[in-house]
Amino acid sequence: xxxxxxxxxxxCAAAARPSARHPFNxxxxxxxxxxVRSAAIKRLLEVFGMEDPPAVHGHKQPPQYMLDLYNTxxxxxxVTRDPALLEGNTVRSFFDRLRSEQVEFRFNLSSVAKxxxxxxxxxxxxxxxxxxxxxxxxxxxxxxSIYQLMEVSWSxxxxxxxxxxxxxxxxxxxxxxxSITPAVRSWMSDEGSNLRLHVVVRTLGGSQVDLKLIRFASxxxxxxxxxPMLVLFTDDGRQSAALQSSDxxxxxxxxxxxxSAPPSRSARSLDYGEDVGVSKPCQRWPxxxxxxxxxxSGWIVSPRGYNAYHCKGSCPFPLGQNMRxxxxxxxxxxxxALKLVRGIQTPCCVPDKLHSINLLYFDDDENVVLKQxxxxxxxxxxxx
Ligand SMILES: *[C@@H]1O[C@H](CO)[C@@H](O)[C@H](O)[C@H]1NC(C)=O
Ligand SMILES: *[C@@H]1O[C@H](CO)[C@@H](O)[C@H](O)[C@H]1NC(C)=O
Numbered sequence: 001x002x003x004x005x006x007x008x009x010x011x012c013a014a015a016a017r018p019s020a021r022h023p024f025n026x027x028x029x030x031x032x033x034x035x036v037r038s039a040a041i042k043r044l045l046e047v048f049g050m051e052d053p054p055a056v057h058g059h060k061q062p063p064q065y066m067l068d069l070y071n072t073x074x075x076x077x078x079v080t081r082d083p084a085l086l087e088g089n090t091v092r093s094f095f096d097r098l099r100s101e102q103v104e105f106r107f108n109l110s111s112v113a114k115x116x117x118x119x120x121x122x123x124x125x126x127x128x129x130x131x132x133x134x135x136x137x138x139x140x141x142x143x144x145s146i147y148q149l150m151e152v153s154w155s156x157x158x159x160x161x162x163x164x165x166x167x168x169x170x171x172x173x174x175x176x177x178x179s180i181t182p183a184v185r186s187w188m189s190d191e192g193s194n195l196r197l198h199v200v201v202r203t204l205g206g207s208q209v210d211l212k213l214i215r216f217a218s219x220x221x222x223x224x225x226x227x228p229m230l231v232l233f234t235d236d237g238r239q240s241a242a243l244q245s246s247d248x249x250x251x252x253x254x255x256x257x258x259x260s261a262p263p264s265r266s267a268r269s270l271d272y273g274e275d276v277g278v279s280k281p282c283q284r285w286p287x288x289x290x291x292x293x294x295x296x297s298g299w300i301v302s303p304r305g306y307n308a309y310h311c312k313g314s315c316p317f318p319l320g321q322n323m324r325x326x327x328x329x330x331x332x333x334x335x336x337a338l339k340l341v342r343g344i345q346t347p348c349c350v351p352d353k354l355h356s357i358n359l360l361y362f363d364d365d366e367n368v369v370l371k372q373x374x375x376x377x378x379x380x381x382x383x384x
Contacts, residue, residue: 041294041295044294047373048359048371048373049236049238049371049373053295053296053298053299054299054361054362054363054364055364056298056299056362056366057366060224060362060366061224061225062301062360062362062368063093063225063227063229063368064225065093065124065175065229065231066091066093066360066368066370067301067302067360069091069370070301070302070358070360070370072085073085073086073358073370073372074302074303074357074358076303077303077306077307077357078302078303078306078357078358078359079306079355079356079357079358079377080355080356080357080358080372083356086233086372087119087120087233087235088117088119088233088234088235088236089235089236089238089371089372089373089374090116090233090234090235090236090369090370090371090372091231091232091233091234091369091370091371092111092112092231092232092234092363092367092368092369092370093229093230093231093232093367093368093369094107094108094109094229094230094231094232094367095107095219095227095228095229095367096218096219096227096228096229096230098196099218099219099220100218100220101218101220102198103198103199103201103211103216103218104196104197104198104199105123105196105197105199105228105230106194106195106196106197107194107230108365109184109187109188109191109194109230109232110191110365111363111364111365111367112188112232112234113236114188115236115237116234116235116236116237117234117235117236117237118181118184118185118188118232118233118234119181119233119234119235120179120181120232120233121179121180121181121183121184121185121230121231121232121233122177122178122179122180122230122231122232122233123146123164123177123178123179123180123197123228123229123230124175124176124177124228124229124230124231125175125176125177125178125199125216125217125228126173126174126175126176126216126217126222126226126227126228127168127172127173127174127175127176127214127215127216127217128173128215128216128217128222129171129173129215130170130171130212130213130214130215131212131215139170139203139204139209139213140169140170140171141167141168141169141170141204142167142168142170142201142202142203142204142209142213142214143165143166143167143201143202143203143204143206144165144166144167144168144176144178144199144200144201144214145162145164145165145199145200145201145202146162146163146164146165146178146180146197146198146199147160147161147162147163147197147198147199147200148160148161148163148180148182148183148186148195148197148198149195149196149197149198150186150193150195151193151195158195160198161182161183163178163179163180163182163183163197164178164179164180166178167204168214170213170214176216180197180230183197184230184232199216201213201214216228236371238373238374279314280312280313280314281313281314281315281316281323282311282312282313282314282315282323282349282381282382282383283311283312283313283349283381284309284310284311284378284380284381285309285310285311285312286307286309286310287307287308287309287310288305288306288307288308289305289306289307289308290304290305291303291304291305292304292305293305299361299362300359300360300361301360301361301362301368302358302359302360303357303359306357306376306377307377308376308377308378309351309377309378309379310351310378311349311350311351311378311381311382312349312381313349313381314346314349315329315333315346315347315348315349315383316333316337316346317333317334317336317337317346318333318337319333319347319383323382323383324352324380324381324382324383325347325382325383325384326347326382326383326384328347328384329347329382329383329384332344332346332347333346333347333383346383347383347384348383348384349381349382349383350381350382350384351378351379351380351381351382352380352381352382352384353378353379353380354374354375354376354377354378354379355375355376355377355379356372356373356374356375356376356377357372357373357376357377358370358371358372358373359371359373
């Protein structure tokens, strides 16, 4: 409910302030700064692994499962609570596209990149209570089996492959989760093989059961919050890619802050205020990256923004342990103090510990995605 309210608040805020989509129009609109602005936004999108901001047409309520998952892995600012909670860095949810009267489902996975490593895939079905007339049935348990429908290459027929099977109490209700990882792996390697998932319910004796006895909510007849859903845990391999690219960028002559948010007004005013006296020792300062100011509140569900922090301050001789200096920085500050070599400056105040953040957002297909991004928040600063 709280998430619903905050989502609504985002939408309302965006609707009430159409200019929020182009916040930088407030600055001098000469073509040069316009170019810098769009280049900066494009670069920021790349940091978030996207080429273009997802197009969002009207708003849907994100699945409760995804909201709960987000709140489990991330704190209120989106910072990862425990990196061990998620195996990969991406969780995607898909709604059934078939909306069939039968217990058959089909999911369109075209938004998953071919390079993403499929870790686990789950089918989430909401089990309804049996209809009243059948409540006194003699069966207490039924066997529920999920099958993948597959084309048989040498004939026109389809074949069923068992993916997952479980005993369920007839009278239970609530979410049931079935593992369907092999099916999703085969769909990813051949899109055309994605026919359907089929659910079969049998008695313990093995005879097929009336589907009124064990019922699952469908996208067609039941509340959207109970829609059949596929949840896919993947890894996009970005962490290693980021490490490689930052290695290759190392010869860059200027020290680069690891996260350069576009110039938000708050960051600017901070800078102006503090550049006057640079004598404060190296320490961590707030740097709030506001997704609404950037114009992204339409597709990002959570967080609304996050504190990336930044490092600023002097690193004079002698560097105490609280400055967390490297040996190299200590020697450099000594050389600087002794003026042994000309043109050697004091060491730089930079982030020396970085944390990941999580984003919950709508992708181009309006599927809700949770993604983890490494090295986004300065955890501490040091003289390096
Ligand atoms: C899957 O979704 C994509 C993008 O929305 C669409 O272009 C494609 O036709 C869909 N595929 C099927 C089989 O519906
Ligand atoms: C394939 O289907 C067509 C008609 O749908 C039928 O005539 C043909 O015999 C089938 N082939 C096989 C190998 O089953």
